[in-house]
Amino acid sequence: MSAALEPAHPPRGPGDRLTGLFWRRPWVLLALLLAPPLLWLGVVYVGSLVALLWQSFYSIDEFSGMVVPELTLKTYAELLRPSNADVILRTATMAAAVTLASAVLAFPIAYYAARYAKGRWKAAFYLGVMLPLWSSYLVKVYAWKLILAKEGIVTWAFEGLGAGNLLNAVLAIPVIGGNSLSTSYMGTFLVFLYVWLPFMILPMQASLERVPATMLEASSDLGARPGQTFRHVILPLAMPGVIAGSIFTFSLTLGDYIIPQIVGSSRLFIGQAVYTLQGTAGNIPLAAAFAVVPILIMLVYLAVARRLGAFDAL
Amino acid sequence: MHSDRAPLMLKVAAVAGLAFLHLPILLIFLYAFTTEERTYQFPPPGLTLKWFGVAWERPDIWPPLYLSLKVAAISTALALVLGTLAAAAMARARFFGRDSISLLVILPIALPGIITGMSLRSAFAIADIPFSTLTIVLGHATFCVVIVYNNAVARFRRLGGSMLEASADLGANGFQTFRFVILPNLGSALLAGGMLAFALSFDEVIVTTFTAGQQSTLPIWMLNELVRPRQRPVTNVVAIVVFAATFVPILIAYTLTRGGADTAGGGK
Structure with missing residues (x-):
């Protein structure tokens, strides 16, 4: 040879x-x-x-505030204290809400781009999703601070439409309401939704592009109404994309600390807890333990998604 | 027949969704011209151009800008080398552990930034490494590698093996093949990847807050202004600069790779 x-x-x-x-x-x-x-x-x-x-696995000495370099589970036990467990639950709930909402909002965009947009329109849709995805994260968050401020454009629009009372009524709802949109959970939710939405659209569009048009025609030939076609044909076939997108939206929401700091109530999310603990509080072990939580949640999430067969069609 | 025209409702929803993605940014531009500097009053009571001059004169903006440019340049350069090497290896061979390596490359961008940031912070604390420009670069280069890798690996795949074999058959050695065959074909993909990596690094704030210590990059400067605003419209002027610095590279990257299956930026 x-x-x-x-x-x-x-x-x-x-x-x-x-x-x-x-x-x-x-x-x-x-x-x-x-x-x-x-x-x-x-x-x-x-x-x-x-x-x-x-x-x-290190811990902090309660009296001196110094890190004790001995392996222990003490720090993880602290995560279970009600105030810390609240932070985790709050973050996970927000991540789930943001994921669901972005799936609903992303569908029409992804479906239109995948099935109906042709040529120039297709390029326009692609860029229309890509540019917000890549443009500066901080600028996007800042834009929402302007929008949601008490004296800002949302209040102005509601009052201009004579619906100022409606906005106040919404803000008066306990828990999710607040002094203004920019200091409430609703505001935090809107900004998360805005910033992560493109991460849902792109994989969803990719999986919808693979749904053959003939299958939709077959479905309607067999007498399915559009709603039934959506429920029994499009949705199952689009599911891998939805799951892929949800992995992004869920994990990004779990780990973010800038958005709830700029727009939101003063109650902490996991990311904020990590940031304040490692910085001013100097409790690096607890900050590290908090940072492990999103990793664990994502591992469980991925395992469940795999169980449901979400990766089979990828 | 299942019509080829979209139902009106779907069209409206899709366009409304796109508008939702774009309109907020416009407000950043509007507020850079407002005469009101203490609140975010809408509509602005008056319009002025003076904030651009004020921003230019503010001495606290320039050092963060230089630091951001420096970090982005070094990180991009590192990422170009490391990302291309990894892509070249992954594209040419199947070997044991290949899947683990591709997972390892993707991981820094798949896990939330706060985990990368806190991990680096922990490592610096354990190894007693003081914060410096280098610590920022360490973080940035790590996630920039993925961007270059994604662009380069797609192009390598399209390049295929036959051209390299032809080059070898014609008597070129490996280095000549690299210089005259691979590099010209890879060029635009690398340029696109480099642009995106630069944009990503220039704009990064989450990992940076953990690796910068007391130093201030432009996004960290902006973050401080958001938490404790001084002259609010000045922040908008800087926001426009940051927006442009990320917007222009992504447009160029898109143009460079348009038409292929490897269009830039598909995964951020």
């Missing part, structure tokens, strides 16, 4: 000799290519994740 592959000319320099080596032993080239990125990700990223886990 090797005789047949003998080069037609003798090697001319180190470049040729190395090429010969790579040809005879492909794994050398592979190792050389992979080593730098793997070293970087392995040391910087995985190393840090291990450090995070490790820190979460």
Whole structure:
């Protein structure tokens, strides 16, 4: 075999000799290519994740406030205290609400773009979703602070329509209401929905593009009303995209701390708890334990999604 | 026949959804011209151009801007090298552990930023590493690798093996093939990936707050202004700059990779 592959000319320099080596032993080239990125990700990223886990098993000395570098489960036990458990429950509820709402809102956009938009319109829809996805996160959050402020455009619009009382009535609802939209859970919810919506649209559109139009025609030929076609044909086939999108919206909401800090009530979300604990409070172990929670929730979420067969069609 | 025209309701809902995604940004532009600097009063009581001048004169804006540009440039450069290497390896061979490696590359962007941030913070605390520009770059480069990787791997796949074999058959060694065949074909994908990585780094705030210590990048400056506003319209002027700095690269990246299955930015 090797005789047949003998080069037609003798090697001319180190470049040729190395090429010969790579040809005879492909794994050398592979190792050389992979080593730098793997070293970087392995040391910087995985190393840090291990450090995070490790820190979460440390605890803090209640009297001196110093970190005690001994492994213990004490810090995790603290997560179960009612005030901390509330933070986790609140964040998970918000993540679920945001995910559901973005699935509902994303569907018409994704379906129209996948099935009806052609040529220029298709490009316009793609860019129309991509640009908000990529444009500055902080600018988007800031825009909503302007919109939801008490003296801002929403209040102005409601009053202009003579519906100022309606807005006040909505804000008077306990728990989700508040002084103004920008200091209520409703406001937080709207901003989350806005910022993560494109993450739901794109995978949903991708899975809807794979639904054959003939199948929809067959469904209506067999006498299904549009609602039935949606329920029994489109929705099951679009489900992998919905699940993929929900993984983004759910996990991003779980880990965010800027949005509830800028727009929302003063009650904490997981991200805020992590941020304040590692910063001013100096309780890095508890902050680390809090940061492990979204990882665990996402692992359970992914396991359930896999159980439901969400990845089969991906 | 199942009509090829969309039902009116669907069309309205789709367009309304797109409007919902775009209209809020316009307000940022409007408020940069308002004469009211203490509240977010709508409609603005008057319009003025003075905030652009005021922002230009504010000395506290420039150092964060320079730091952001520096971090984005270094992180993008690192990501271009690491991402391309990883993509080249993953595209050319099937080997043991390949799936784990592709998961490892995606992970920094799949997990919420706060986990990346808090992980790095924990590692710095354990290893006693002081905060510096380098610590910011460590975080940014890690998630920028994914962006370059995604763009490069798609292009490698399209490139296929036959062209490389043809190059070798014509007597080119590996380095010549890289220089004259791979690089020209990969160029626009790398440029697109680099643009996106730059935009992502320039705009990043969640990981940065954990890795910056007392330093201030432009997004951190903005965040501070959001929490404790001083001259609110100045924040809008800076927001417009940040918006443009992320908007222009993504448009260029889109144009560079248009038409392929690997259109840039499909996964952020």
